[in-house]
Amino acid sequence: METLTSAGHSLYFESGLEALKNLLESNKYSKVFILADEHTSEICLPVFQSMMDDFSEFDLIETSAGEENKNIDFCIGIWKTLLDFEADRKSLLINLGGGVITDMGGFIASTYKRGIDFINVPTTLLSQVDASVGGKTGIDIDNVKNMVGTFTLPQMVFIETGFLKTLPKRELLSGFAEMIKHGLIYDKTYYEKLKSTDYLTPSAEDIYRSVEIKNEVVTIDPHEKNLRKILNFGHTIGHAVEGYSLANDENPLTHGEAIAIGFVCEAALSIKNSTLTKEELKDISTYLLSLYPKYHIKKESFDTLLELMQSDKKNEDGNILFSLLENIGKCTFNCRVSTADILSSLDYYNSL
Ligand code: NAD
Ligand code: ZN
Structure with missing residues (x-):
């Protein structure tokens, strides 16, 4: 449909595949990681890959689904996984999932080695209309929502309403x-x-x-x-x-x-x-x-x-x-x- 300019980054609505492909094919990034939860890795990742001409040049990091996992323990696990995969400051993290993944993935990317680039590919209605837009990243501490986080803008946000077909x-x-x-x-x-x-x-x-x-x-x-x-x-x-x-x-x-x-x-x-x-x-x-x-x-x-x-x-x-x-x-x-x-x-x- 359209592209919106959002405080310094592009927000693509039912468009932007070419821009995303070009970005991934450019030599800008040393490594690409996709963060997904157990559901989005199974349901949305194949859809995303087919949209992207069977894109496969990435490492998948999978987490458990649910708000209870938007916490520091999961972040530590993911930071360590990035280290194990030798992610450097030129790495890119693609957050593929709902608001839990875009919030936590954005936080992980904004802090790992003082910040690496990330892209949001929101797959829930909530994350498409809200969580993936505006640069707020964060995690919960005990029961306090979004207690720790940053304001960090993604490189781009890629909104595709087709993902909603499988949403409960x-x-x-x-x-x-x-x-x-x-x-x-x-x-x-x-x-x-x-x-x-x-x-x-x-x-x-x-x-x-x-x-x-x-x-x-x-x-x-x-x-x-x-x-x-x-x-x-x-x-x-x-x-x-x-x-x-x-x-x-x-x-x-x-x-x-x-x-x-x-x-x-x-x-x-x-x-x-x-x-x-x-x-x-x-x-x-x-x-x-x-x-x-x-x-x-x-x-x-x-x-x-x-x-x-x-x-x-x-x-x-x-x-x-x-x-x-x-x-x-x-x-x-x-x-x-x-x-x-x-x-x-x-x-x-x-x-x-
Ligand atoms: P969520 O990320 O937990 O996703 C809900 C469930 O849907 C999960 O089980 C997920 O695996 C599944 N799912 C995701 N996409 C799917 C698909 N296409 N098909 C089938 N299943 C799918 O929850 P949410 O409602 O997307 O996000 C809630 C979070 O967003 C909260 O943590 C909230 O604080 C945060 N939020 C942040 C902002 C912000 O500005 N940063 C704004 C609003 C909300
Ligand atoms: Zn809200």
């Missing part, structure tokens, strides 16, 4: 949450359009609109000094619920399921602490509850959730800072909110 329904629903977020914070018309879209079959046009919104915001504010903070809408509470669920639930919430809860809670906060109307809150809650399974936020988890929110990187001077909706389609940031209001927003979600 639950993962499509997870990625759809980030698309809804883009509508909520930036484009009401897009939000309304998504409301009548089947999350199982999002159009390339809709996916492209999300990539465009994310790219526009991060290009204006790459290092999250101001505007980029709006992308955190739903994530302060969402990340805490996700971290808690990961540590305590047998079948933990996906990132999208957790932030959908965060959207409802933070929309509730937006009534009292910003200018969102009750009608808009009702609209958002009804829509999200019609899509995402209802989760019960246990009363006994409230203190832990507050602690997790306190450890959020976005905080300043010990205050938990929120990005809140002014209305559907517009978001503001750096909002201070009382603990009582946060707890009421969790109660509000439970009451639905």
Whole structure:
């Protein structure tokens, strides 16, 4: 479809194969590594290779799938593997997978020998519309999401919606949450359009609109000094619920399921602490509850959730800072909110 210029690197949408082939065939890189998880190495790697004329000049590094593996132990293992393979500073790492692989692979590449080049080939809806764009890399420490990481741009991002054909329904629903977020914070018309879209079959046009919104915001504010903070809408509470669920639930919430809860809670906060109307809150809650399974936020988890929110990187001077909706389609940031209001927003979600 198109190429977007994203803060210094190219973001290819259903295009760019030639550019990628040329880059790999140039003498720029001494060695090429592909990082994939157990699923993407089996399902997506053959697709990627066939797109690339049976490209085979690489070493594969495979990890276990899942958020619980986005951690320092896996990084150490992968750094050591790179050393064993004698990767030098002219090596290239291709991250082939979802947000776990692009976040962790980006972090590994940005730190290995003080940084080697990497390319993101996102294969989940979530990573295509969000995680692979914008240069945030990172890993979780204990239950705190993305606690350690860097802002490092990939050489290029290569988005091919064909990868989504094999993605499980639950993962499509997870990625759809980030698309809804883009509508909520930036484009009401897009939000309304998504409301009548089947999350199982999002159009390339809709996916492209999300990539465009994310790219526009991060290009204006790459290092999250101001505007980029709006992308955190739903994530302060969402990340805490996700971290808690990961540590305590047998079948933990996906990132999208957790932030959908965060959207409802933070929309509730937006009534009292910003200018969102009750009608808009009702609209958002009804829509999200019609899509995402209802989760019960246990009363006994409230203190832990507050602690997790306190450890959020976005905080300043010990205050938990929120990005809140002014209305559907517009978001503001750096909002201070009382603990009582946060707890009421969790109660509000439970009451639905
Ligand atoms: P994920 O990487 O765990 O992928 C989900 C599952 O889908 C995995 O089991 C994976 O193996 C499988 N999979 C991937 N592609 C597939 C395909 N094409 N067909 C079949 N199965 C496939 O999870 P995710 O939802 O992609 O990403 C979540 C992560 O992204 C979180 O860690 C979150 O913090 C991060 N994130 C980062 C940013 C950022 O700006 N850096 C933004 C949003 C989210
Ligand atoms: Zn997210």
